[in-house]
Amino acid sequence: MTDDRPTPTPPPRDGFSDPTLRTLREHSGTTEMDAPEPVIAGQTDIGLQRERNQDQYLVTELDRTLRIVGSSFEVPDGSSVVSRERNYLLAVADGIGSHSRSELASAVAIDALAYHALSILPWLPNNTRPSQEVLESFSQGLRDAVVDAQNHLRKVAARKGLGESVGTTLTVAYVVWPALYMVHVGDSRGYLMRGDTLQRLTRDHTMAEALKERGFPDTHPRFGHILTNAIGGGDADVSVDLTAAELEPGDILMMCSDGLSGQVSEEVIAAKLAELRQGRAPQELCQELIQLANDAGGDDNCTVVIGRF
Secondary structure, X not given: OOOOOOOOXXXXXXXXXXXXXXXXXXXXXXXXXXXXXXEEEEEEEOOOOOOOOOEEEEEEEEOOEEEOXXXXXXXXXXXXXXXXXXXXXXXXXEEEOOOOOHHHHHHHHHHHHHHHHHHOOOOOOOOOOOOHHHHHHHHHHHHHHHHHHHHHHHHHHHHOOOOOOOEEOEEEEEEEOOEEEEEEEOOOEEEEEEOOEEEEOOOOOEHHHHHHHOOOOOOOHHHHHOEOOOEXXXXXXXXXXXXXXXXXXXXXXXEEOHHHHOOOOHHHHHHHHHHHHHOOOHHHHHHHHHHXXXXXXXXXXXXXXXXXX
């Protein structure tokens, strides 16, 4: 007798029988994103009055990669499977004090923060709504990262005999599209521009700001340079501000040291950032904002990080 039954289709060698499923082979080398891919740039400058640049900045992209060592899949050994999700970590730090090694303080703080973000913080996928418990854990993890930076700096300062006065500001943005988390210590700043509106996301931890909050708006300019909170700086404890916001396509994120915010008005900064929508590159605007600060006297080191989402 002739067997008229249809010949069964053998399963694919990669083990997936559903043709709609994406296989390891298809994922291999994937770099596509569901979220808009930002363009981010940063620059730092010594200014015109200082002998050393005590500012530091960091722009990083975090992803998850699976490297295949060996398998029965039709994928060459050594191939990488790259997650479509990207997280971004941006940081600005401004070394404080008259100590000649204050630039080391800002570098140590950012280094400790980056290590914490890579090794300890939980991964949050893009375009999801994590549970409140997960968000609270993640937020606390960001605060813990700053505390770790504080502890690490104090240990390094003691080991190198730098004294307790060495310290730094630290402003950090962690982007998990569309969520933005910003942790902040000191008087470096973080801004969000949406449309034509520039909003400051941080508050200055200075004597001037503290007096304003207590109803004394007219203070001596020198109070604007006296920090009430910093990484290191002789204090064993640090108070960490955390701000959360939801980004939208077209948003612009800017972070800077007080070398910019102390020399260039927010109105001028907003006008410059608006040029991103005219095709200007973030790197060009970083350079031009720093030049504006130098044209205004260049009294301090100046650092700018700009991201267009």
